[in-house]
Amino acid sequence: MLKTIKNIVIISMALFCFIGYSQTETKAKYVFLFIGDGMGASQIYTAEMYLNAKPGEIKVEPLLMNSFPVRTNMTNYSASSYVTTSCAAATAMSTGLKTNNGIIGKSPNQKIDYENISQKAKKAGFKVGILSSVMIDHATPASFYAHQNSRDMYYEISMELPNYNIDYFGGGGFHYPEGENGGQPNSYENAIKKGYTIANSHEEINKLKHGDEKIIAINPDMYPSGEFYWAIDKNEEALTLADFTKKGIEVMDNDKGFFMMVEGGKIDWACHGNDGVTMIHEVLALNEAVRVAYEFYKERPDETLIIVTADHETGSLYPGINYAMNPELLKYQKISVQEFKRKMTDLKNTNPEVSFNTLSDLIQEDFGLGNSEIGLTLDKDELSMLKLAYNAQFKKNNAVDADADYLDKNDVNSIAETAAYILNKKAGISWGSGDHSGTPVPVKVIGKGQEEFSEYFDNTDLPKKIQKLMGI
Template identity: 25%
Template sequence: MIICYNSLKNMRKKNHAFLFIFLISSLTVAGCSPLQPKGQKAKPERGSKVKNVIMVIGDGMGPQQLGLLLAYAKQAPHSVIKNGTTAFDRMMQEGAVMGLSMTHAANVLVTGSAASGTQLASGTAAGLKMIGSDKDGNPTVTILEQAEKLGKSTGLISDTRLTHATPAAFAAHQPHRSLENAIAVDMLNSGADVMLSGGLNNWIPQEANDSNSAVHNELIQITDGAVKITSKRKDSRNLLLEAKKKGYTLAFTKEQMTKANGNVLGLFASSGMDNGIKATRTKNAAQRTMPTLKEMTAKGIELLAKNEKGFFLMIEAGQIDWASHGNDTGTLLHELLKLNETLEYVLDWAADRDDTLLVVTADHETGGFGFSYSANDLPEPVDLPGKLFKERKYQPGLNFGNPEVLDRLYRQTLSYGEIFGQFDKLPQKEQTPAKLAELVRRNTAFQITEKQAARILETEENPYYVQGHKKLGLKTVPKIDVNAAFFVPNKNGARQNLLAIEVATQQQVVWATGTHTATPVLVFAKGPGKDAFGQVMHHTELGQYAINALMNK
């Protein structure tokens, strides 16, 4: 999906080049090997000892995504973030260090979430798609498992599903991330004390798909009807019953989670949990049954902190990645706001503690996001009071973007995926360009014409890969490779990316791709042992520093 949204095709390159010059010049660069830890150990600060380690992962959150959050907080005319101060600002104000981490998996330029999560969890180089495995296929020892050996409590929280790549990498060991039914068994046997996420369909027997079955009706009762009952298992194994035998309290709603004590397994959606837009719009709704990422985090910390020996907790804001895959800037903003409020809670909890290391990072960047200027919708010349403009008007000559667009992004009411979901539910004869244009207009603060909608709906004949090359003005289009990084083989995914192309100039946005990039990600660390993270490193080193800190090495 090589795309150039504006007529100034070179602006994207300049934008990213400036970003990296700024980032790298802001850091103290220490030499590092590509995949092996340098041997530097995270040493607690004098007079303090690490009791707890909390790792917060924004899946797909590169510096560019973080830039969207900061721009909204500080420039949006009606930002919902008080005083324009994000949790990341607050971390730095409270003495955090910032580093930069390379994310690539073993022997490749780019990573996937499974390999990257494994590298963060174990400090070991991993192969693509592997879960809890080193690059040669051997099970790794994760930071969660190290914490258990020390007698600490452990927890995993995600707004995706519990068997998804990132949480799985901390507690499971499988040759491929797609083996989610087997991963669920590993998670159950991991010994993790608190597990809160979505993904019920990997935990219940295949008989649950029969709406007349006893197990289906029982599940409706115990979930209070809050979770869609479908199973992806190919056997009759009921992992919920096994969890109860192991002493877990089961939770399927916010209320059940709030009342739970001891070890808790919370599964609040059949697959992924609510996206950022829905989470924002329903946050204060009395009838809401699904907990927010912040609420899951609060409950997790409440339970884990009861252990006098301390705890390890991984919190994933996983749908930043999903929004970025779809090039869905409005939904991305809400996912970042979801992470921001969660991190604010963690900072509040840890504010008066000197025994907790907090590490915030990403597994990789997704989409190559950025704001950019263009030659579209040029602003009119204006008079300025300054002496230099007494005899001429002020006119930059390019459209550098009005911050008002940030408020418009916030006003989006459905994700791109949901827009196309509604479109596909219409009778076939109503699935017209005019209807798609109406849905976009109704659910975003941006508009597309029927002609633009028609281009989007030509996905199969005019794939994203082909359209990207045409927009670049290339006379010949390379043969489509469905495995190519710039091609989205999923029809619905491709339509989301195509919609992003059509609204890009209105949003002042560019996206480089619909997949992952090798962009290094930011690392924020606060608390004892933080100084080890203030450098350029690789995710294997980051993971090892976290393990060293946990073990007070």
């Protein structure tokens, strides 16, 4: 009898140890959540067509994210609308709870601060990194740390940022470090007071090393408003989202694991402006950041989980007009609409009397339009659209601001936007709107616990699934 009891005790202990061991050893220790802001299925697919685009060949080159074994869709309605905004969607993805469009990390009545996955992961001993190619106090990244009544409260968000001991912020800077009208206490200084190190030069970012904590690493080469330059404009000096992801791994890698959210924030901006080629380059830039995580995953496949998804789709993009797509034509666009606008503004300042013919040459250089050898002959309607835009901008002095907010639609008839519209149309891209749509978003998953994501689910379930796999 005694022997039997002893045996049972031994077996139970062994079983307990085994279960205990398997629970600690098989969780998702290293979790990457990539969010392509505005990246619906059409945005991904258009990029895949573009990658392989050759005249006369109909074939696509799948992005790395589409090689992931689990691929599904996720609903993303907010508490106030079937069509979400970034902050409501990101709040759902970070807290598991719905809120109204416009709110960051709080309940619809703005009375309750929701606890987010970053806070939970920190409590459980994980390191946490939050990265974005747009301002780090912008809607999506903010929803992974802040609690504010409105996404427009950039300053309040930036002041709240250092309160949660998040280990690594990477990418864009603060939008209004001294408040929208200036004169308020500087939010970088506030972060430094709370123990953060700001690294905003190539040298300082290079020096960041394994084990560094409370880091805010900001791209030294970006727009003054705090977001990256467009990937299409290939600023050689500028660091990419992939660079910041790599640095994040280097800084945060540790035995207890980490949670890293990486946002490709400008896919949405390009889609709001219906700038197809610029959007494609932003999707490709996000895909390169995913590749960095994938390389990490290959070394630790049993402990790493990578999820690539979106908050919502933007622009109601449809590849195909009259049953046709000519993605190879998109390769002739060499510049973002924003930077072509700047070119036009500069031109107007230096040479206000510029002729339409001179302008046509510039349009041909950067968009290929008007070059019949490559199949981009302009028809009568297209020519008159461009002339109309030229007259408005150069003769009637309609103001075109290259740095206007991406949601500002006042410039729709600028030469740059008209050129992009014509090229998109010739290539077969049509846009249904300049806003978000309510279409469910794609989810691509690889790694530890990937099967957990195999069904159609809601964005509030996303953090619940991740937390379950992380054991928190």
